[in-house]
Amino acid sequence: MSETLDLPGWRHVYSGKVRDLYVPEDAARDATTAERMLVVASDRVSAFDHVLSPGIPEKGVLLTTLSLWWFDRLAGGDGGRDIPNHLAASRVLTAPAGADADAVRDLIPPAVAGRSMIVKGLDMQPVECVVRGYLTGSGWAEYRANGTVCGIHLPEGLSNGDRLPEPIYTPAYKAPLGEHDENISYEQTVELVGADLAAQLRDLSLEIYDRAARTAEERGLILADTKFEFGLDDAGVLTLADEVLTSDSSRYWDAEAWKTGHSAAERMASFDKQIVRDWLAANWDRTGEPPTLPLEIVERTADRYRELLQRLTGW
């Protein structure tokens, strides 16, 4: 499922559904992590925990660009405090062809420029830190059945797409590759990582959501929900990792459409993977392999990803 590349100075160690991870060539043979790692975002798209085909053209570049922009804002660029992130090397450095191993450690190979980050290898925490400001998706399904989202009781009478009284933290257990992530209670995250870290994960996630939602709002966008991943660095500092606030990890809606739209579809005109999820939900019974995405869906998704980047960053 991954098209791992031959990148001088780097050795491939892991492929997730979307990203490929590399360590420096001279890292220990069996190392799956290292002080410096290269994270390459592919054009692969996943939905319902399956990688689909074909990929979305330019998606890896768009998601990386957006992540870098958000890391920068969260490092103080939005006026808030500096949230530690996993970026190690400057994004503009690109290794010249033929550079030796020492020189490339902090440089991005030209073949993957634009869709890669050099990061600090972290001790990743097995919790996907989901924050929801609005009710939709699996949260809406659970609310309709039980009046709760991930076990949290919500007021009666909410509709699909409604804003929640306040953002809620609904963690999930990050399942190993090939298994499905599973919603868990806050108490279960305490069992997984300890009380102190569980509280840090929750508080940091809510803080970042709040800051990002305000930034989005200033640009006429709603950040409906999002997912963060964190890891510990060598000094034990909780550090924001992976991708952040991208159209893969978040639901973004147009604020004006949300206000004036009549149907759920009009209100939740999305800039994210929802287009793919909706098509798949209507055209696949979730048994066997998922069907090939039609070109129209691929193009619409690519257009919306591009539009989101433009609306957020102005680029």
Ligand code: ATP
């Ligand atoms: P999905 O995000 O769709 O659930 P996935 O998490 O299986 O898929 P990817 O996001 O494609 O996989 O792969 C990225 C992998 O890299 C994840 O396992 C993530 O936890 C890990 N990762 C991200 N940043 C770091 C880092 N700084 N150090 C170590 N591992 C990292």
Ligand code: MG
């Ligand atoms: Mg991931």
